Amino acid sequence: xxxxxxxxxxxxxxxxxxxxxxxxxxxxxxxxxxxxxxxxxxxxxxxxxxxxxxxxxxxxxxxxxxxxxxxxxxxxxxxxxxxxxxxxxxxxxxxxxxxxxxxxxxxxxxxxxxxxxxxxxxxxxxxxxxxxxxxxxxxxxxxxxxxxxxxxxxxxxxxxxxxxxxxxxxxxxxxxxxxxxxxxxxxxxxxxxxxxxxxxxxxxxxxxxxxxxxxxxxxxxxxxxxxxxxxxxxxxxxxxxxxxxxxxxxxxxxxxxxxxxxxxxxxxxxxxxxxxxxxxxxxxxxxxxxxxxxxxxxxxxxxxxxxxxxxxxxxxxxxxxxxxxxxxxxxxxxxxxxxxxxxxxxxxxxxx
Amino acid sequence: xxxxxxxxxxxxxxxxxxxxxxxxxxxxxxxxxxxxxxxxxxxxxxxxxxxxxxxxxxxxxxxxxxxxxxxxxxxxxxxxxxxxxxxxxxxxxxxxxxxxxxxxxxxxxxxxxxxxxxxxxxxxxxxxxxxxxxxxxxxxxxxxxxxxxxxxxxxxxxxxxxxxxxxxxxxxxxxxxxxxxxxxxxxxxxxxxxxxxxxxxxxxxxxxxxxxxxxxxxxxxxxxxxxxxxxxxxxxxxxxxxxxxxxxxxxxxxxxxxxxxxxxxxxxxxxxxxxxxxxxxxxxxxxxxxxxxxxxxxxxxxxxxxxxxxxxxxxxxxxxxxxxxxxxxxxxxxxxxxxxxxxxxxxxxxxxxxxxxxxxxxxxxxxxxxxxx
Numbered sequence: 001x002x003x004x005x006x007x008x009x010x011x012x013x014x015x016x017x018x019x020x021x022x023x024x025x026x027x028x029x030x031x032x033x034x035x036x037x038x039x040x041x042x043x044x045x046x047x048x049x050x051x052x053x054x055x056x057x058x059x060x061x062x063x064x065x066x067x068x069x070x071x072x073x074x075x076x077x078x079x080x081x082x083x084x085x086x087x088x089x090x091x092x093x094x095x096x097x098x099x100x101x102x103x104x105x106x107x108x109x110x111x112x113x114x115x116x117x118x119x120x121x122x123x124x125x126x127x128x129x130x131x132x133x134x135x136x137x138x139x140x141x142x143x144x145x146x147x148x149x150x151x152x153x154x155x156x157x158x159x160x161x162x163x164x165x166x167x168x169x170x171x172x173x174x175x176x177x178x179x180x181x182x183x184x185x186x187x188x189x190x191x192x193x194x195x196x197x198x199x200x201x202x203x204x205x206x207x208x209x210x211x212x213x214x215x216x217x218x219x220x221x222x223x224x225x226x227x228x229x230x231x232x233x234x235x236x237x238x239x240x241x242x243x244x245x246x247x248x249x250x251x252x253x254x255x256x257x258x259x260x261x262x263x264x265x266x267x268x269x270x271x272x273x274x275x276x277x278x279x280x281x282x283x284x285x286x287x288x289x290x291x292x293x294x295x296x297x298x299x300x301x302x303x304x305x306x307x308x309x310x311x312x313x314x315x316x317x318x319x320x321x322x323x324x325x326x327x328x329x330x331x332x333x334x335x336x337x338x339x340x341x342x343x344x345x346x347x348x349x350x351x352x
Numbered sequence: 353x354x355x356x357x358x359x360x361x362x363x364x365x366x367x368x369x370x371x372x373x374x375x376x377x378x379x380x381x382x383x384x385x386x387x388x389x390x391x392x393x394x395x396x397x398x399x400x401x402x403x404x405x406x407x408x409x410x411x412x413x414x415x416x417x418x419x420x421x422x423x424x425x426x427x428x429x430x431x432x433x434x435x436x437x438x439x440x441x442x443x444x445x446x447x448x449x450x451x452x453x454x455x456x457x458x459x460x461x462x463x464x465x466x467x468x469x470x471x472x473x474x475x476x477x478x479x480x481x482x483x484x485x486x487x488x489x490x491x492x493x494x495x496x497x498x499x500x501x502x503x504x505x506x507x508x509x510x511x512x513x514x515x516x517x518x519x520x521x522x523x524x525x526x527x528x529x530x531x532x533x534x535x536x537x538x539x540x541x542x543x544x545x546x547x548x549x550x551x552x553x554x555x556x557x558x559x560x561x562x563x564x565x566x567x568x569x570x571x572x573x574x575x576x577x578x579x580x581x582x583x584x585x586x587x588x589x590x591x592x593x594x595x596x597x598x599x600x601x602x603x604x605x606x607x608x609x610x611x612x613x614x615x616x617x618x619x620x621x622x623x624x625x626x627x628x629x630x631x632x633x634x635x636x637x638x639x640x641x642x643x644x645x646x647x648x649x650x651x652x653x654x655x656x657x658x659x660x661x662x663x664x665x666x667x668x669x670x671x672x673x674x675x676x677x678x679x680x681x682x683x684x685x686x687x688x689x690x691x692x693x694x695x696x697x698x699x700x701x702x703x704x705x706x707x708x709x710x711x712x713x714x715x716x717x718x719x720x721x722x723x724x725x
Contacts, residue, residue, distance in 0.1 A: 051630055159566040160573075194580035195530045196560045198588060202631050203530070206587045206620045206638075210564030210580050213612075218565075221573045239619060245611025245665070248654040250576050255655075256685065257572030269657070284619040286668055294664045298656065 005332040008339040009075050009082035011236050011279045011308035014067055015059040016044045016086055017109045025105035025112075030098065043089025043187035052201055054313050056087070064113065070311055076120055079307075079336070081345060083150060084114055085124035085183065085236075091154050092187035093128065100134035103127050107142055115147045122343065124150040124181050129157060130188075132165060136172035143176035149343040150179045150234065154186025155211035160218030174228035179342055182215060184208055184237040212238045213246050216272060220250070223263035225271045232342055233276045237310060240278035241285065244298035247272060273300040277342050279308035280319055280334065293325035302330055306339040369719070370449025371689055372711035374520075374649050375553070375606050375678030376442065378453045378484055379432035386458075389475035389482070394468055402463045419457075424682030431682035435487060442681045443490055446689045449708065450719065451681075452519050453484055454494030460524045460555045469498030470508060477512045485517045492718050494522040494551060500558065502538035509539070513546035519718035520549050520604065525581045526556030532592025540598045547717055549602040549647070552585060554578050582608035583616050586646065590620060590638050595645050602714065604647045607680060611654040614668040617642055643671055647714060649678035650706060651687040659697055666698065675706045676714070 019039060023031045033039075048054035057063050075082050088106045093099035107125040115123050125142040127135035142148040151173050159165055161182070173180055185208060191197045193207040212235055225231060247269040254261070254268050264271075285292050299305075307319055323331045339345065380386055387395055424441065426434035432455070442448055459476055463469040476496040484491045495518050497505035512518050521543055529535060531552075543550050559581060561567065568574040582605050595601060620638035624631070634641070648671070656662055666672065679687050695703045712719060 052627060053630065054626070155565070157565045160563060160568065161565070163566070163569065190561045190566060192564055193530075193584040193587075194559060194561065194563050194577065195527060195584040195588065196558075198530055198584075198591075200591055200632065202620075202623055202627060203587050203591045205623050206591070206616070207564075207584050209615070209619065210584065212564070213580065214564040214566075214577060217573055217576045218568065221570055221576075239615065241618060242612060242615035244656070244661070245609075245613075245615065245654065246579075248611045248656045248661075249579060249609050249652070251657070252652065252655040253572050253576045257570075257575065260570050260572050282622065284615050284622055286614065286618055287621075288668075291664075291668050294661075294668075298658075298661050298664070 006081070006336040006340050006345070007079040008307065008336040008345065009079040009309050010234065010306040010339045011281065012071065012075060012082045012084050012311045013056045013313070014084050014086045014110065014114055015057045015063040016041060016088060017059050017106055017113075021059055021109050021113075022102070022105040025108035026101060030101060033098070041088050043092035044087050046187070047087055047089070047185045048313075049201060056312055059113070067312065068118070071118070074311055075309055081120055081122055083124055083339070083343065084110070084121045085126070085150075085152055085181070086110055087183070088126065089187055090126060090128040091130060091157065096131055096134075099128035100131055100138060103135075104138050104141065107138070107148070111145060111147070121147075122345070123148040124152045126152045127169065129153045129161075129166060129169060132168040136168045139169065139172035139176060139178065143178060148178070149345065150181040152181045152183055155182050155184055155208070155215070155238065156186030156188050156192040157211065158188050158190060161215040162218030162220070162222030162224050164222075170224060170228055170231055174231045177230055177344065179232045179234055181234040181236045182212060186211075209238055209242050213242070216246065216276065217250055217268075220268040220271045221254075221261050221264055223261070225275050226263050226265065231275060234306070234342060235276060235278045236308070237279060237282070239282050239284040240280070240299075240305060241283065241292075241295050243272075243278065243304070244295060247300060269300040273304070276304075277306050277338055278304055279310070280305050280322055281308045281310035281314065283322065285321060289321060289324070292321055296322065296325065303333055303338050305334045306342065307335045369708045369712035371447060372677065372708045372715075373442070373448050373451045373679050373681070373689070374604065374676045374711060375651065376438070376451040376453050376681050377432045377456055377683065378438065378480075379430045379455050380458055380479070381429035381433040386475050386479060389478040390471060394471045397468050398462070398472070419683050421682050421684050421686055435484065438681070439488065442679065443488070448490065448689070450490055450492050452492045452494055452715070453480065454496070454522045454553065456522065456524065456553050456555055459496045459522070460557065464499045464558070465501035465504070466498070467504075469501055470504040472496075473498050473505075473508050474511070477508070477518070481515060481517070492517055492519040492715070494518070494520050495548070497521060497523070497539065499523050499556070500528055500535070502535050506538040506542035509542040509546060509548070513548055516717055516720065518548070519715040520551045522551050522553055524556030525552040525554060525585060525608070526559040526562060528558035530588030531585045532588035532594050537594070537597070540594055540601050544598045544600045549604050549714055551604040551606045552582060552608070554607045579609050579612050583612050586616060586642060587620065589645075590634070590641050593632075593634070595641055596635050601645060602647065603645055604649065604676065604714075606649045606678060607651060608648065609652050609654055610648055610650075610669070611665060613642075613648065614665060643674070647674045647676055647710070649676045650692060651678045651680045652685050653687060653692055663698060666702070672702055672705060673710055673713070676711050677707045
């Protein structure tokens with residue numbers, strides 16, 4: 001692809017592997033244990049319950065084939081590369097040896113099932129962030145496979161991601177110059193909103209941006225980006241129109257309270273502009289398309305967004321509503337340039 | 353005193369409603385002051401304190417000088433405890449026509465349920481009437497209730513609401529369960545029965561976690577996160593069908609900031625649309641439920657890098673009849689009425705509505721009540 005600007009889909013979702021799929025990738029004692037305990041990836045199954053029509057489903061020969069066909073017709077018809085992830089809910093596993101091993105097995109499965117079979121896919125490797133030392137070891141392992149461009153953690157977590165309990169993990173990600181992807185949802189022992197457990201999918205989903213906002217505030221105010229200037233975060237599958245409102249408040253709070261966090265040397269929105277990117281699907285869009293263009297201009301810089309299809313879901317408004325008001329150069333960045341920069345997908349790494 | 357009363361009458365007599373401040377904090381001069389209003393059987397419990405082992409003893413670092421304005425400390429007692437200083441620094445200085453008071457820091461530090469919770473709430477309400485509302489007609493009161501005890505809260509609302517100088521019911525936003533839960537229905541029902549709005553104010557130690565993902569390390573971080581419980585309560589109240597059950601209930605989101613609301617409305621609307629008949633039926637589109645039942649106070653006002661973006665946000669919200677001025681006196685992030693939302697930015701009509709017109713509609717009952725008191 002000599003002159004064409006690169007097009008990248010920053011977020012497609014492979015079906016969830018079954019326990020059987022993972023068996024070849026686990027130490028021999030685990031399959032027996034999983035069978036004995038009747039283990040099922042419940043958190044994975046409940047992220048988007050089947051009834052919502054938004055579930056990615058469980059892997060099978062047919063499901064994998066169907067996903068590949070969808071990629072051909074709805075992703076690679078326009079994009080040269082796509083970042084593929086799956087979800088297993090490893091953050092919900094309290095067992096300190098099982099959770100990291102499950103994460104590693106899922107990553108091995110993703111490599112075998114998808115990265116080995118399609119050179120247009122780049123991998124998002126999951127880790128169990130609740131065990132940061134083990135997660136750091138998994139980062140070092142997947143970093144030897146250059147097809148993995150992202151380390152994936154769920155939005156729901158026991159502490160905000162700027163907290164020191166995660167610093168071993170960020171150290172590893174930084175030293176291998178990878179990107180962290182924070183993805184929608186997750187299952188942990190505290191609720192994912194600022195009050196308490198909620199009953200319905202609608203509530204859980206509507207409040208689903210709260211962990212993301214919490215992490216942005218925490219990462220910046222803990223000085224994570226002063227400590228690791230190359231650390232980068234993708235905010236995946238969470239929408240982005242809520243970002244300006246958060247940053248208006250965060251900048252204001254920093255102005256009033258920055259004596260408490262002297263290591264934060266600049267307004268928080270500047271760190272966000274330099275270190276964070278957001279996928280375009282879903283977009284929680286206003287009914288008036290002019291308002292969407294205003295929100296775009298309220299973002300802290302013109303490079304905040306990365307095109308994503310979110311396949312096999314397509315929950316958001318079309319990308320056209322976003323690109324309509326952008327210059328051609330800005331469009332190129334949203335449709336691929338920003339992702340290429342974030343994921344270090346230099347031209348040599350794009351298959352022709 | 354005479355001079356103050358004359359000024360208050362002059363403000364009330366002016367055409368229009370004058371400046372109404374929805375969020376002002378009075379305070380006890382000392383803990384002993386509340387005991388005058390608290391039956392003696394509860395004094396020992398009050399002295400011992402409550403909430404041992406609760407999250408209220410966590411340390412988040414500290415804001416400068418606590419949460420107060422440096423110049424708001426009277427000769428004795430905490431900021432907000434000296435009526436004359438409050439008149440000088442707020443009512444007289446800015447010609448405030450009505451200020452709605454609530455001692456939120458004190459009320460969230462006592463038991464929030466049971467007979468003892470009810471006794472504290474009643475003591476605060478009687479103290480409010482006696483020490484504040486009786487002494488200056490420009491003061492209106494917020495009703496304290498035992499938040500986590502719906503039946504007793506409703507009982508106290510019914511008792512106090514007979515005094516029309518009480519203009520709202522105050523809940524701290526961080527309740528133990530989301531507000532759509534049935535345990536809070538008696539409060540919604542009593543609010544509706546008495547024609548009083550419910551305010552959600554910053555504070556409370558009830559919630560399981562005060563953010564979307566655990567506890568903050570710093571005060572500045574925790575303070576930023578205070579927008580989140582408001583959004584969660586909106587989601588819960590909308591989803592629960594509470595407004596079908598209590599169609600006249602009005603909720604004030606007080607000190608919650610505003611910038612998070614547009615995207616939340618769009619997200620709820622999208623979820624509602626995508627899920628369609630696969631989710632429990634709502635009587636209306638979520639954003640329309642918000643626009644019919646929620647009000648938002650202005651402080652802390654969002655500060656976009658380009659000031660015009662604030663106006664863009666107001667346009668997107670399309671709730672210009674539902675914004676209410678608040679100063680948060682005597683807290684350090686006080687917004688001065690003569691500087692916030694200048695007409696040059698938001699227009700004269702919008703400013704007039706926010707600074708008093710909208711509030712006059714919402715708390716009409718209290719305005720009539722205080723004029724005749």
